[in-house]
Amino acid sequence: MEEAGREKDRSVVVVVEDLGTASKDTVNPSAKSTRRYPLLSWTTILALIALVGVYIFSVSLKQNGMLLGLKQTDMIEKEREKLCQDPSIPVTEIPYVHYPTPDTYSRKECACTPVRFFAILSMQRSGSGWIETLLNSHENISSNGEIFSIKERRSNITSITKTLDKLYNLDWLSSAAKNECTAAVGLKWMLNQGLVQHHEEVVEYFNRRGVSAIFLLRRNTLQRYVSVLANAHDSKAKQINGTHKSHVHSEREAQILAQFKPEIDTKKLIADLKKFDKLAADALLYFKKTRHIILYYEDVVSNDTKLMDVLDFLRLPKRKLSSRHVKIHTKLLRDHIDNWAEVNSTLMGTQYESFLNG
Template identity: 60%
Template sequence: MAEDPSFLPKDGFVLKLPKKSSLVLRMVVLLFVMVCAVYICSICLKQIGVSPNYGFLNVEVFERPCPEPNIEPWDIPFVHYPKPKTYNRDECSCHPVRYFAILSMQRSGSGWFETLLNNHTNISSNGEIFSVKDRRANVSTIFETLDKVYNLDWLSSASKNECTSAVGFKWMLNQGLMKHHEEIVEYFKTRGVSAIFLFRKNLLRRMISVLANSYDRDAKLLNGTHKSHTHSAKEAEILAGYKPMINTTLLINELRQIQEMTLKALAYFNTTRHILVYYEDVVKNLTRLDDVQEFLKVPKRKLKSRQVKIHGGSLSKHVQNWEEVMTTLKGTNFENFLHQEF
């Protein structure tokens, strides 16, 4: 006879859980507590302004150094790798740059000379930047301007699309250069700036050009416009039509003062790396520009300029009182100026 299930003891219906179930439950509880703890900690960190780092690596990128240029040891201070603040040099970042300054005087051919240099794809000469008085107010403003130029942050029409190999500008002797020559010489030597002296041999012809240019500032002979340089023979002819009157009483003294200033400049900057170029030598023989390109360590190119000379030929046709000038200079150290063509 089968047993009646209703008469079975109550304990027969109690299922005992295995011991493993309690272990799993404990693990779940522990995991929940840990998650809560992490969450609470992250909230606290955010409130005190500390951002947790969730396992991301901070990778610091180092710039690849530029290869050493193949130059002589003495030339190393004159090779630079500027890093402009206004733009990124990108593919030109490892292209070495040399710094220069054209030291000259007004009406000495520096404008024409600079256009020749700027005709080179790798040379940028930024004009007469210290003609603005504020830039030469004191040594500090001078240095600030120089730093901007040599850091390639001075943007002008001379800026090139090609990689710049030499950067500089024109600096007239009377634009703070002589006044602060000691500090500027030290700057040139510290920063590795090379000086290009450009002077005229014939100071009388320069004087005539200065007087004529000064007259045109007010007269504005070219359709009411003053031009220091011309790009056509017609414009040059119009400007050359004015013949200045030279004060012969002061003539010799003024020529001597200009001569002395030139010699002083050469003496002041004698300890810098420099080259001396005369305007007349370049006019007679453009191969003199090869020496300048070699000095700047740029590839040699045939350089051209669109500027047209204003006062060409004999000086006798450019001065009102020529006979008086001849009489004054005859028998002096300046007599040769009367006959030089350039």
């Protein structure tokens, strides 16, 4: 009996020891884990949170700074408008009247001279260079040329709007830039220079900034085609003293360039003429909700008072306008196309037949 009691006590001790061992096996590793690994994990997490926090703060600070800058600029413009408000300007015209504050100089006594924003929208060899020089002969107009001929300026809509902002803030310096009393500032913009490609954003910009569009088109696109081909030839041949000239200022230079007669590929002629028509039609459709005027080259050639309509459109005083440009192709089309008989046969009986009389 006594022996059985001792055996029972030993078994209790063993059980207790086993429990103690089990307890050590289960508790100790857990204790180590809570003391070391979570600490490292929490440190890493806290470091990541801190980095994210710093990044968000920096981005927020930058955005707030930009917004603050925009708000300050907007406030300055609105204050300028209040100071310069002219009661004689109709309410409907106010969105198109601006009082820029250039970063590069002060407008001084002209600070309250209202400025109109415009853009001459056209296609190459449609007379836009000639029209622009005529407008620039007006003492209060500054049209700054084919700014978007440089690809980087039209690579995306951000580059486009940045360029336009600089131009319309009167900070774009060119040979056409007038003094601080400029009353209308603009550019010459070809339809294939990002204008149609980004038409939605450009239309939104024009409407938001109050930019007026002057469409300059040619009715006879066959004449334009001849001019395009002749200009492309001279860019390689450089017929005037080894220099390429898109526009000339003397009869002698015009005669030299007119001597070249391009041969037109009649297999794709009609398709090309349709492509020109579509480009112009699409542009007119896209910009129909902007303030615009449509001008045809042929009308200006036959009636010089047509440009007075443009001055009225820009709300500028009428002045006699002049240009040094000399027309290159002055004869009938038959005298400027090398394979005239083939072209004549191709267009006869088509919607473009009337072009042959140009």
